[in-house]
Amino acid sequence: AQSVTQLDSHVSVSEGTPVLLRCNYSSSYSPSLFWYVQHPNKGLQLLLKYTSAATLVKGINGFEAEFKKSETSFHLTKPSAHMSDAAEYFCVVSALLSGGYNKLIFGAGTRLAVHP
Amino acid sequence: DAGVTQSPTHLIKTRGQQVTLRCSPISGHKSVSWYQQVLGQGPQFIFQYYEKEERGRGNFPDRFSARQFPNYSSELNVNALLLGDSALYLCASSPDSYNSPLHFGNGTRLTVT
Numbered sequence: 001a002q003s004v005t006q007l008d009s010h011v012s013v014s015e016g017t018p019v020l021l022r023c024n025y026s027s028s029y030s031p032s033l034f035w036y037v038q039h040p041n042k043g044l045q046l047l048l049k050y051t052s053a054a055t056l057v058k059g060i061n062g063f064e065a066e067f068k069k070s071e072t073s074f075h076l077t078k079p080s081a082h083m084s085d086a087a088e089y090f091c092v093v094s095a096l097l098s099g100g101y102n103k104l105i106f107g108a109g110t111r112l113a114v115h116p
Numbered sequence: 117d118a119g120v121t122q123s124p125t126h127l128i129k130t131r132g133q134q135v136t137l138r139c140s141p142i143s144g145h146k147s148v149s150w151y152q153q154v155l156g157q158g159p160q161f162i163f164q165y166y167e168k169e170e171r172g173r174g175n176f177p178d179r180f181s182a183r184q185f186p187n188y189s190s191e192l193n194v195n196a197l198l199l200g201d202s203a204l205y206l207c208a209s210s211p212d213s214y215n216s217p218l219h220f221g222n223g224t225r226l227t228v229t
Binding site for chain 2: 034036049097104107109
């Protein structure tokens with residue numbers, strides 16, 4: 001079965017410092033992994049997607065994530081936090097449905113706070 | 117291009133009532149999925165529709181139903197509302213249903229009193 005575990009429910013950083021949001025996954029086959037961001041009272045926006053091409057995936061707004069099979073991890077990083085990065089971040093794995101269709105399985109989320 | 121649009125944005129219902137939520141996908145997208153996001157949790161999969169047929173269903177009771185129309189828009193219906201149905205209901209669309217990234221709408225906030 002597919003699952004993801006976000007290791008931190010809350011992360012707080014100062015503006016201009018690096019961001020690290022941690023995610024471990026469990027998958028019985030080569031996974032498709034995603035990071036989504038949700039700003040208050042908004043829908044979900046795709047940050048980046050991993051589908052077994054390059055292990056280092058670059059996303060929007062300066063975010064990137066590294067797929068590490070040996071550690072079953074897919075951590076999200078950004079070199080320098082901006083105030084506008086404050087939001088809820090979800091690590092997501094795609095799971096197959098019957099007939100070859102797929103659904104997304106979300107982690108519980110990590111709330112990122114950015115302080116001046 | 118317009119993104120995924122959902123209506124209404126907010127809704128207040130009483131226990132036992134029925135509700136219909138609506139979703140218009142991005143133009144050209146044939147797949148629509150529905151997710152429920154309870155406060156403080158990640159979204160949970162409810163349904164996926166592709167080409168007007170149900171292709172997947174999550175672990176939700178039969179009180180939840182959905183359909184997709186020929187123009188690929190979709191409705192989610194919930195009968196006999198319970199307090200626990202209070203949540204943000206998110207609709208997402210994609211060009212197809214084979215691992216394409218989902219594009220989410222801003223959701224409908226349902227409050228059941």
